[in-house]
Amino acid sequence: MAGLAALGLFAGALVACSAGGTGARDEGPARTAPVGSTAPGTTVSPAPDAAAASPSPSPTPASVNAVRLVKSDPKVSSDIKRDLKPCVAKEYPVDVSYGNLTGGTSNDIVVNVMTCGDAVGIGTYVYRDDDGTYKNVFQAEEPPVYAEIDRGDLxxxxxxxxxGDSVASPSGEEILTYRWSGGRFTEVERTHNDYSHAVDGESPSPAQDG
Structure with missing residues (x-):
């Protein structure tokens, strides 16, 4: 009888294993303690708050009128102010970008002023929020020029x-990277690229082998 009972228990164990698939948990290792409890002697740190771990971005100053900002800026040249007119209806040739360049509590504003006909940049400006007033902290008015925000750099x-170069076909470009330091932008990198004009025309046909 004792032998039959042991055989019955062994068979039951085989049935239990076959019913569970591979015998291991498909979704990962089994818990060593029930959900909501901890094993004796174990300290569990509270899960980090996702909202606190990732700081919220600075609010975008949606109410800022970039055209008015440029025209009221005493540092902007009178020529650019005079040329800053709508191209079509009330559409001005102005590109505006928001981002944290100067480490302030609100986003800085990058304004690029262009021409209507060929969209050539004639002036670029950076404005920083200074106690509710936007202050011009950078400008470049040597066309053609255009500024962008790249990972916190200008x-x-x-x-x-x-x-002999046409407006649409420059000979090259200078890329200058500025970083905010000591209350002003400082150049930290400069790259020069030369363009090839060979792609503007037809390439000569390769010589035929005799």
Whole structure:
């Protein structure tokens, strides 16, 4: 009888294993303690708050009128103010970007002023929120010029033209990277790229082998 009972228990164990698939948990290792409890002698740290771990971005100043900001800026040249007119209806040739460049509590504003006909950048400006008033902390008015925000740095691109170049076909470009330090922007990197004009025309046909 004792032998039959042991055989019955062994068979039951085989049935239990076959009913559970592989015998291991498909979703991962089994818990060593019930859900909501901890094993003796174990200390569990509270889960980090996702909202606290990732700081919220600075609010975007949606109410800022970039055209009015540029035209009221005493540092902006009178020529650019005069040329800053709508291209179509009330559409001004102005690109605006928001981002934290100066480490302030609110986003800085990058404004690029362009021409209507060929969209050539004629002026770029950075405005920083100074106690509710936007202050001009950077400007470049040597066209063609255009500025962008790249991972917290200010990247200014200047097209280089040589004699005979058309507006649409410059000879190269200068890329200047600025970083906010000590209350002002300081140049930290400069890259020069030369463009090839060979792609503007037809390439000569390769010589035929005799």
């Amino acid at each position: 990247v200014v691109t200047k097209q280089v033209y040589e004699k």
